[in-house]
Amino acid sequence: AQSVAQPEDQVNVAEGNPLTVKCTYSVSGNPYLFWYVQYPNRGLQFLLKYITGDNLVKGSYGFEAEFNKSQTSFHLKKPSALVSDSALYFCAVRDETGTASKLTFGTGTRLQVTL
Amino acid sequence: EAQVTQNPRYLITVTGKKLTVTCSQNMNHEYMSWYRQDPGLGLRQIYYSMNVEVTDKGDVPEGYKVSRKEKRNFPLILESPSPNQTSLYFCASSTNGLAGGEQFFGPGTRLTVL
Numbered sequence: 001a002q003s004v005a006q007p008e009d010q011v012n013v014a015e016g017n018p019l020t021v022k023c024t025y026s027v028s029g030n031p032y033l034f035w036y037v038q039y040p041n042r043g044l045q046f047l048l049k050y051i052t053g054d055n056l057v058k059g060s061y062g063f064e065a066e067f068n069k070s071q072t073s074f075h076l077k078k079p080s081a082l083v084s085d086s087a088l089y090f091c092a093v094r095d096e097t098g099t100a101s102k103l104t105f106g107t108g109t110r111l112q113v114t115l
Numbered sequence: 116e117a118q119v120t121q122n123p124r125y126l127i128t129v130t131g132k133k134l135t136v137t138c139s140q141n142m143n144h145e146y147m148s149w150y151r152q153d154p155g156l157g158l159r160q161i162y163y164s165m166n167v168e169v170t171d172k173g174d175v176p177e178g179y180k181v182s183r184k185e186k187r188n189f190p191l192i193l194e195s196p197s198p199n200q201t202s203l204y205f206c207a208s209s210t211n212g213l214a215g216g217e218q219f220f221g222p223g224t225r226l227t228v229l
Contacts, residue, residue: 006157034217043119043205043220044158090157102173103148103218107157 002027002095006106013081013113021076021109023091032094033074034103035065039087047089050074061085081113117142119221121206127227128196136191136224138206146209147189148173148218149181151202158205164189196228 003026013019025031032051036044048059055067065076074091091106119140128134140147148163150173160173164183178200180192189208193200203225207218 036220041223043222044207044218045220046217049217092158102160102163104160104174105150105158107155 002031002093002102002104004091004093004104004106006089006091006109008109009107010110010112013111015083015113015115016080019076019078019081019085019111019113021089021091021111023074023076023106024072025074025091025093026072027093027095030096031074032096033065033067034092034094035059035063035074035076036090036092036105037087038090038108044090047076081111083113083115086111086113117219119206119208119219121204121221121224123224124222125225127229129229130197131195134193134196134226136193136204136206136226138189138191138221139187140189140206140208140219141187142208142219143186144208144210144219145186146218147183148207149179149189149191150205150207151175151200152205152223153202161191161204196226198228200226201228202226 005024034049035047038044048057050057050067058064063078088108090108092103094103122137145166149161150158152158159175161179162181164170205223206221209218
């Protein structure tokens with residue numbers, strides 16, 4: 001079975017500082033990995049994905065994520081945080097093997113960026 | 116504008132009263148899915164559909180039904196709602212579900228079952 005862990009319920013960062021939101025995963029085959037962001041009273045929005053290729057993936061709003069196969073991690077990063085980045089972030093994984101198409105989400109990490 | 120729409124956005128109902136939450140997408144996506152979001156549990160998949168007339172259970176299908184008679188619509192049916200189905204529900208769609216396409220989410224439906 002596939003699973004995702006986001007070990008931090010909340011991450012607090014000062015504006016201008018770098019941020020990291022952690023994600024680890026477990027799948028039986030090769031993973032497809034995603035990050036989504038949820039702003040208050042909104043649905044989830046896609047940020048970026050890793051399917052294959054370069055381990056450093058760049059996405060929307062200046063975010064990037066690094067795929068690390070040996071550590072089974074896919075941490076979300078941004079060099080300089082903005083107050084407007086404050087939101088709920090979800091990591092998700094899909095196993096490329098098998099016939100069913102199921103996306104498994106983590107429990108979410110709330111990012112709070114302060115002035 | 117490409118979007119996923121859900122109706123209603125908010126619903127308060129009573130135990131046992133059948134209800135339907137509609138979901139529609141205008142992107143000609145094959146894959147559609149329903150999730151529920153609960154505090155501390157993240158998003159959990161209820162049902163998904165790979166294409167018209169093809170549906171399958173997700174992780175928490177008990178108490179829910181779906182149908183996919185048309186490509187654009189994927190309604191979620193609660194035949195006899197119970198208080199443990201009080202939650203925030205999201206519909207999502209994407210291109211080919213097997214190829215890693217990112218999902219587009221609707222705005223959510225907040226359901227309260229009394």
